[in-house]
Amino acid sequence: MKELLIYERAPQQGTLIPLFAEKIHAGFESPAADYEEARIDLNDYVSKYPEATFFARVTGECMVGSGIFPDDLLVVDKSLTPAPGDIVVGVLDNEFILRAYYRKGSQEYLMPDNPYYKPIVRNESTQFQIWGVVPHSILDQRRRNSARINRFEQLLR
Amino acid sequence: MLALIDSNNFYVSAERVFQPELQGKAGCVLSNNDGCAISRSNEAKENLGIKMGTPYFEMRELQQSGALWWRSSNYTLYQDMMRRITAIVRRTFPDQEIYSIDECFCDLQGFKYHDLQQLAIDLRAKILQYTGVPVCIGIGATKTLAKVANKLAKKQHKETGVYVMDTPEQVEAALKLTEIDEVWGIGPRYAIKLIRKGVYNAYDFIRLPEDFVLELMTIQGRRTYRELHGQRCIPMEYDPPDKEGISTARSFGVMETELAPMEEALATYVANAALKLRAQQSVCSRLFVFCHTSRFAVTENLYSAGLDVKIDVPTNDTGTLIKVAIGALRKIYIKGPRYQKVGIELRDLRAASQVQASLFEPVDDEKTAKLQKALKVIDQLNQNYGKDTIRYAAMGFERKWFMKQEFRSRRFSTRIDEVIVVHAR
Numbered sequence: 001m002k003e004l005l006i007y008e009r010a011p012q013q014g015t016l017i018p019l020f021a022e023k024i025h026a027g028f029e030s031p032a033a034d035y036e037e038a039r040i041d042l043n044d045y046v047s048k049y050p051e052a053t054f055f056a057r058v059t060g061e062c063m064v065g066s067g068i069f070p071d072d073l074l075v076v077d078k079s080l081t082p083a084p085g086d087i088v089v090g091v092l093d094n095e096f097i098l099r100a101y102y103r104k105g106s107q108e109y110l111m112p113d114n115p116y117y118k119p120i121v122r123n124e125s126t127q128f129q130i131w132g133v134v135p136h137s138i139l140d141q142r143r144r145n146s147a148r149i150n151r152f153e154q155l156l157r
Numbered sequence: 158m159l160a161l162i163d164s165n166n167f168y169v170s171a172e173r174v175f176q177p178e179l180q181g182k183a184g185c186v187l188s189n190n191d192g193c194a195i196s197r198s199n200e201a202k203e204n205l206g207i208k209m210g211t212p213y214f215e216m217r218e219l220q221q222s223g224a225l226w227w228r229s230s231n232y233t234l235y236q237d238m239m240r241r242i243t244a245i246v247r248r249t250f251p252d253q254e255i256y257s258i259d260e261c262f263c264d265l266q267g268f269k270y271h272d273l274q275q276l277a278i279d280l281r282a283k284i285l286q287y288t289g290v291p292v293c294i295g296i297g298a299t300k301t302l303a304k305v306a307n308k309l310a311k312k313q314h315k316e317t318g319v320y321v322m323d324t325p326e327q328v329e330a331a332l333k334l335t336e337i338d339e340v341w342g343i344g345p346r347y348a349i350k351l352i353r354k355g356v357y358n359a360y361d362f363i364r365l366p367e368d369f370v371l372e373l374m375t376i377q378g379r380r381t382y383r384e385l386h387g388q389r390c391i392p393m394e395y396d397p398p399d400k401e402g403i404s405t406a407r408s409f410g411v412m413e414t415e416l417a418p419m420e421e422a423l424a425t426y427v428a429n430a431a432l433k434l435r436a437q438q439s440v441c442s443r444l445f446v447f448c449h450t451s452r453f454a455v456t457e458n459l460y461s462a463g464l465d466v467k468i469d470v471p472t473n474d475t476g477t478l479i480k481v482a483i484g485a486l487r488k489i490y491i492k493g494p495r496y497q498k499v500g501i502e503l504r505d506l507r508a509a510s511q512v513q514a515s516l517f518e519p520v521d522d523e524k525t526a527k528l529q530k531a532l533k534v535i536d537q538l539n540q541n542y543g544k545d546t547i548r549y550a551a552m553g554f555e556r557k558w559f560m561k562q563e564f565r566s567r568r569f570s571t572r573i574d575e576v577i578v579v580h581a582r
Contacts, residue, residue, distance in 0.1 A: 049287065051240075051241040051242075051244045051245050051287060051288070052241070052245075052286075052287035052288065054569070054570055054576070054577070055573065055576045056576050056577045056578070056579045057576050057577070057578050057579070058578075058579055058581055059578055059579070059580055059581065060580050060581035060582040061581060062581040062582055063581045068581065070581070073573075073576075074579065078286060078287050078288065078289070079286070079287050089577075089579050091177045094177045094178035094180070095177065095178075095580055096177065096577055096578065096579040096580060097579065097580050097581070097582065098579045098580065098581040099581075112581075117582070131177075131289075
């Protein structure tokens with residue numbers, strides 16, 4: 001998907017900084033040349049620790065309440081320790097699962113954010129691990145167009 | 158003091174990070190062309206007796222019965238995981254030499270008054286959490302001693318994964334636990350010689366008179382001897398020296414008899430090598446092309462040939478190099494033999510800047526500059542969008558000759574369309 005490509009990891013040599021974007025006619029230097037800055041890099045915004053940052057794709061709907069829909073892209077930061085309320089990628093039964101981490105007293109839960117799904121409690125038979133914390137998710141807004149249109153239709157009816 | 162940080166069963170561990178179903182089960186990673194085991198899980202070593210180099214066909218039954226998993230080598234994934242690990246290490250220990258894909262040495266000079274044991278334990282935990290890859294850390298006065306410490310960390314201190322050889326007593330104990338053939342720098346031939354002389358472990362070895370070691374094992378042996386005595390003889394190498402020759406050669410997935418697919422393979426290797434050449438800002442003035450049949454196919458028509466070609470104007474341009482290489486291959490190729498391998502070596506490398514002053518200037522300067530600009534753009538695109546996104550037509554599209562990698566996992570950490578899938582269920 002074209003829109004998603006900007007989220008790909010920046011090349012290792014760092015960000016390319018445009019030195020002189022335009023050819024300047026001899027004699028007149030751009031008055032803005034000294035003020036040129038590197039463009040905004042989303043990598044800096046979504047991950048504090050690039051070496052510990054991975055990406056993941058979502059399937060399923062248990063986190064729609066948090067605005068995470070099927071096919072969305074997740075930023076997973078393994079350097080973060082989960083705090084209650086954090087969305088996490090966990091491992092349960094050899095599978096990556098998406099849930100919100102919650103702790104109450106000594107009890108640990110992986111909570112869905114969708115009333116149709118059940119909480120997972122950590123106990124002897126259910127031993128989940130936390131693989132990483134999801135600080136950001138990337139929703140492809142254009143893929144939600146038809147869902148939006150349906151809502152508009154109902155509103156106009 | 159020096160630290161050696163070494164990933165445990167690195168390829169297997171890297172696979173497991175993204176495929177939790179492989180955790181805790183016997184498995185291995187196969188060599189190029191899926192030939193034999195080159196990285197094994199502890200379960201595969203201990204329970205199934207799989208060795209380094211155990212061939213594919215000997216493991217097939219185990220794999221089919223489900224007792225063993227395997228994967229083709231996924232170097233893109235391993236390289237990226239290595240880059241992550243070494244970057245994390247650098248944040249703790251900045252003076253770093255990357256020794257191989259799964260090992261790095263760090264000079265701890267600036268950490269005299271630190272608790273090295275605790276620093277190493279914290280670093281190890283950090284690497285495990287941040288990347289999912291377990292490592293062991295050995296610390297000693299020299300590279301050879303750091304290696305000894307690392308081995309002990311792996312064998313005897315599995316819980317912490319760290320071993321620091323600080324005091325003379327610790328060194329002595331560690332050397333006694335290190336068999337002579339496990340010492341870094343002592344090959345199997347010398348190990349046998351030493352065992353015959355009653356030298357069974359590293360401690361026996363350092364108690365020999367130095368002259369005796371020098372006579373028996375030459376200067377190399379003395380270097381190891383001194384290193385084990387705590388005297389630094391092998392220096393840290395921070396910048397890997399520029400390569401003197403760059404070579405790429407790989408075996409075909411299946412034997413090849415036709416010229417066209419061999420040319421495609423060769424062109425691809427040239428493109429790889431030329432990229433490395435540009436990365437170190439060098440040009441080459443000679444190029445060596447070779448091809449040969451399998452050495453093991455004794456019943457067949459054996460053939461092996463190579464040709465060294467001089468290039469008039471030293472260059473790092475992929476197009477020019479492909480043209481020269483294919484020209485050379487056409488001269489040495491004969492129809493008939495079943496070829497196993499084709500390869501190329503770029504020779505007589507020198508800095509591009511050197512050549513530009515003396516040779517390129519009288520040539521078309523503007524054209525050269527334009528070409529270099531174009532190459533830069535191509536390299537950048539290929540880095541951002543995946544290898545060979547922009548490629549020369551000579552490299553072909555079908556790639557029947559491509560390495561056999563039937564069981565390769567996805568490139569989870571470098572390709573956006575190959576990332577892990579998380580179930581929101």
